[in-house]
């Protein structure tokens with residue numbers, strides 16, 4: 001069935017929902033109200049949020065903090081603030097923002113905001129709750145904002161107004177969600193992808209879905225699996241098959257784990273629910289619930305929308321969550337991040353090494369616009385942001401400000417494995433982002449517990465530019481050819497991520513010696529479409545596909561899989 005939406009905004013929904021199979025909408029056909037200016041601006045500003053990393057924290061306590069800002073006059077001493085008063089503080093000499101009904105003076109934070117001054121300046125004088133929560137975990141707020149920056153609370157009328165506001169984008173998403181079929185109609189991971197594309201904000205999709213440069217590496221990751229054929233064996237008793245395994249000592253229902261991906265909060269359904277008092281973008285917390293129900297390991301991104309303690313709080317008793325680290329040039333900052341992860345119960349530390357220059361939406365950006373820059377030139381994402389969502393005004397002079405690239409630690413070496421281990425004694429250390437078999441050998445020799453063969457989901461180095469960003473499956477094949485011993489060590493695991501979309505892909509990677517595989521985008525699609533149940537459903541689908549694949553191959557447990565079940569001649 002194809003999408004039929006009665007509302008006037010159906011056209012907008014159709015733009016992204018075109019190919020999404022849905023049930024007929026049973027919702028009311030009330031026409032959307034005129035979109036309030038604040039909401040429109042928030043939607044526009046979401047562009048910036050889509051462009052970057054890290055995130056924010058939950059609302060502060062309901063009562064006014066004791067350190068109300070003296071310079072704010074009567075307002076600061078307990079008076080409530082209206083949206084009109086807030087709007088007056090929208091310039092660099094006095095910049096206020098409201099988050100969860102509370103107003104803060106961020107004038108002196110403007111030039112220090114790690115996400116750049118531009119986005120803060122654009123949102124001065126406004127309620128930024130949703131934007132803030134979709135990209136910042138709670139700890140961010142406490143780390144950067146002093147109690148004396150609190151100005152006061154929004155008044156009741158303003159809170160009411162805000163609670164009623166929905167942007168055009170939110171209305172589009174809601175209409176599409178209303179027309180979507182229920183989760184039990186989902187058949188494959190590609191269904192989840194199509195549904196997610198239709199229901200996540202446009203800026204978030206630009207961030208989630210794109211790859212570097214020509215996106216050849218992105219495409220090749222999945223295509224490589226298609227060039228490897230099975231050689232099934234028959235006439236074997238396959239009545240009882242077991243898809244389970246262990247991943248770094250964690251019992252796992254299938255040989256799959258959730259790869260770390262930043263900013264899951266941007267796409268999760270509850271982001272669309274606006275309530276000043278209860279903003280609930282669940283992101284990675286919902287992923288944790290889904291992974292917990294289905295029994296697989298989740299690795300939390302350094303740049304997650306939720307902090308590790310929030311994710312652990314959402315997880316089941318005993319559920320394990322790994323923590324991924326981007327090493328920073330400020331080593332003490334990274335050391336502190338690892339110590340905090342250990343304190344919050346991280347199961348393992350996953351050091352990402354394929355992003356000495358961090359990739360992403362802001363990509364290369366002008367120094368005047370942000371301190372935190374990203375590389376891995378994602379043309380499609382840039383184009384969506386720069387040409388579709390926020391086109392530069394015609395006639396503006398050429399911006400000649402120097403380019404800057406956000407670097408994670410460029411001086412990282414193999415000796416850093418020992419350094420990480422010293423900060424997280426007893427925890428497995430995983431090196432993520434290996435693109436050549438020689439580096440697997442080095443990681444093993446230098447004491448890593450595991451490696452992930454990965455090109456970051458094709459988001460960093462496009463393989464057309466250099467062979468080093470070859471599909472991870474090809475890297476695995478090279479390991480199998482040149483360093484097979486590393487695939488059979490009791491205390492060393494080789495994982496792979498990138499392009500896994502079917503249970504049969506998982507089986508092919510295991511046949512070539514991977515102990516397990518990671519899923520990046522599929523988990524984002526699943527959580528964006530259906531929250532934690534989406535993640536559970538994704539794992540159920542894979543489990544079924546793995547089970548069927550094993551039976552048809554003639555194996556009953558994953559450790560029976562080997563290269564003899566594959567024809568790799570076309571790889």
Ligand code: HEM
Pocket residue numbers: 045048049050051052053054055097106113114115116119120123128131132135136140141144145303362372
């Ligand atoms: C007022 C309190 C805020 C604090 C304490 C804060 C803090 C931070 C921090 C620490 C980062 C860097 C994260 C990292 O290490 O990657 C960051 C990035 C960012 N922030 Fe904020 N922020 C605040 C408000 C906002 C607001 C109101 C917006 C949007 C309207 C915003 C949008 C962004 C964006 C887009 C990034 C870029 C992240 C990236 O590059 O991926 N922030 N912020």
Ligand SMILES: Cc1cc2nc3c(=O)[nH]c(=O)nc-3n(C[C@H](O)[C@H](O)[C@H](O)COP(=O)(O)O)c2cc1C
Pocket residue numbers: 207208209221259260261262301302303324352432454455456457458459497498499500518519520521522
């Ligand atoms: C939107 C997005 C954000 C990502 N963020 C991170 C991250 O914060 N840290 C990291 O190590 N890898 C990150 N990755 C890479 C994934 O961990 C993984 O290597 C990749 O997504 C695997 O490819 P797949 O998406 O085809 O499964 C990200 C990938 C995507 C798509």
